Amino acid sequence: MTHTRTKNVLTVLIVLAALVVLPYLLTEVQLNMAIEIAFFSLFAVSYNLLLGYGGVLSFGHAAYFGTGAYFMVFALKYVAGMPILPAVLVSGVAAGLTAAIVGFFCVRLGGSYFALLTLAFNQLIYAIALKWRSLTGGDDGIGLDKHDMYLPFVGNLDTMSTFTVYYLTVIIVLISLWLIRFFLKTPYGNTVACVKDNEERAAFIGYNVFRSKLVLFTMAGFFAGIAGALFAFFEEFVSLDSINMAMSTEVLFMAFIGGTGSFLGPVLGAAVFIYFTEWVSDITEHWEFFLGVLFVLLILYANRGIIGLIPEKIKNFWSPRSASAGER
Amino acid sequence: MEAYAVQAVHGVVYGMLLFLVTSGLTLVFGMMGVLNMAHAAFYMVGAYFTYSLVQWTGSFWLCLLLAPIGVGIIGAFVERALLRKVHTFGHAHELMLTFGIFYILAEVVKWIWGTYPLTVVAPDVLNGSVPFLSATYPTYRLFILLVSVIVLFILAFIMQKTRIGIIVRAAVFDNEMVDILGVNVQLVFLGVFSIGSALAGLAGVVAAPFLSTYPGMGLEILVDAFVVIVIGGFGSVWGALLAALMIGELQSFGIMLIPELALVFQFLLMAIVLVWRPQGLFGESA
């Protein structure tokens, strides 16, 4: 027991140390990629709350990512002197609320219904973003007004520096991941996350399946919104690309390619995905075709994703307790 | 007043095109329980086939036959070689797979035909217009109407009067029992899936000269088709017909009266139906 615990703590410390020194080892381009991997990881993990834990397939998760991204811009633009961290939180809350409303319609219906409703609502929110030009800039997009960030004891940070953006993103992502992980381990979180396995049994013993699913959906929306806010902060610009169907597709790919059966699978998926978009696109302009083929091949032959292809031994070492254990 | 009449007919035309697309989708869903996202890609491929076939053969009429056959063959391959494999993994995997196929086909279309919108010209007979009230109405739109109505009647006839139609309806309810009674249900699935795909292809053919042929056309129709299915009720052909006409009219008048909000109306209608009758207008249960 204590032995594994020590190993866990050690692993975490090594990873943290690596994340701290990483910016000094990478080129500017690579650092930018690292930032993207970080916020997409959070996006993909939030998506996996639905796919991996809830067992439902959403085709509209970009709606919350995009809502978060737009609200990040709005918060910094329309609220004078809005500090950055609260702005991120506001974005998450806005996305979470949107998810709660959409979820109210979607989660009571299972299976295919759920899938096509999430897609339809994504299109609705997209249509609003497209048509409400005065607010969102329509298809021109909208720029983000960056200002310095004040932290107690640290002072003012230059948010134009990639280093700052990197540390800010990584810290927020790590905290978010930790919060999600923590929630899933609480007794309530555990029941919520097990909806997938024993929906009938759960309903039978009289516990509220609808509410659990709504909680899960709202939470997924909230953290997707946080990821969206970080995306906006990194890009310094938000357009319809953040809220369209392609973005919803990408997050599905990231989560599934990485592996939906484990907590960290989607993180791996986000990394693979960014690699594809940055490097494979240099080799062939039809990289999206190959991405689709990879996706279909994994569905057919390895539906636990890439992480499922890693031998158990290695996996156990660096991801001591995977969600697959909780999945039973 | 007359403008309204014209707009109403526009609505019926688009509604019937939408019905043509969703008919195959509901057929497949009703029988196999698979919401086939690739259906939208089949529709798009039908349109692109039409573009190329018109280039090579110069005959649009030939496309009405060849393109659906081509798409039907792709559909047969998808069912036989891919979909059947993941059936035991559960429906989330089936959905993801059909989505993956949708995605791949969309990329293939871009690869082969590029990303620019293509124009398909209808035959001269269909290009004119016919007298309508005090003005004229484009012939091609009436042609779309005609094709859709013919398909509707053929489908209704097959489902009500033929043994194969009866088998399909029985399989919707209990496909294992149909198999026990000596019918190769896998083969029926294959047939239904191919015909459903071919119908999507046919919709693509008639849509090609009417709407523009571009890589986003699949997603565009997919969303409308989904809204139709939700409103009409899963697996219900009559529900799909009614809902398709409703959406057609709603879009048609929406664009005429309040263009900024036209896109939003159908989602609003969908939300209302969902709250009031979650199983859809004609659906039996969710």
Next chain:
Amino acid sequence: MTLALKDVNTYYDKSHILQDVSFSIQEKEVVGLLGRNGVGKSTTLKSISGVVTPRSGSILYKGKELRGLKPHQVTKLGIGYVPEERRIFPNLTVQQNLLIGVQSRRARAQEEEAWTLERAYDLFPQLKARQSSKGGNLSGGEQQMLTIVRTLMGNPDLLLLDEPTEGLAPMLVEVVTGVIREIHGSGISILLVEQNFEVILELTSRTYVMSKGRVVFEGTSAQLADNHEVRKQYLEV
């Protein structure tokens, strides 16, 4: 020998249900299969008809191996299976339900006394009267008739019947018994799963008794009637 099972083992996932089940049926014989609830009678019929595939053993029908065949293939070989749950198609009319059972390519279908729609209606005027009603609107007894006749439309040589009198009123039980006797009279072998011991005594010549997935008794029905020990241990509640 028409049908012979040898050491059949069938599983549902990890639970081992049928354990080395062996028995046989002769041409034109009516054989009973008895046992308490949950001993594997239905699973036996499902294993023969191809609804589930046994993990090991062999099921020979007229010298052909059935294990691994799909249900429709087994049906085409001449085995009709009437499952316990009846499973009529409620959205189709009585006539349409019957049409699905038709196997026009079977040799027997060409013979003079083959089952056809007309013959079925002659024998079951009740079904004829309701031929255009939806299957879902029939009474329990009518549904049981329909499901048996629907299978007969395929002109089987061997009929597997799973508790055809279950849940029927005594008068209907007699009707169904008469029907089964008639079917046997037309030269069809029958494997009959029943809980109703009287029906078994009346119809079958030989019987097998199952317990916990195994065959525990084999003999003529008269022998079983006299064997109080077996009846007490494996049949009576």
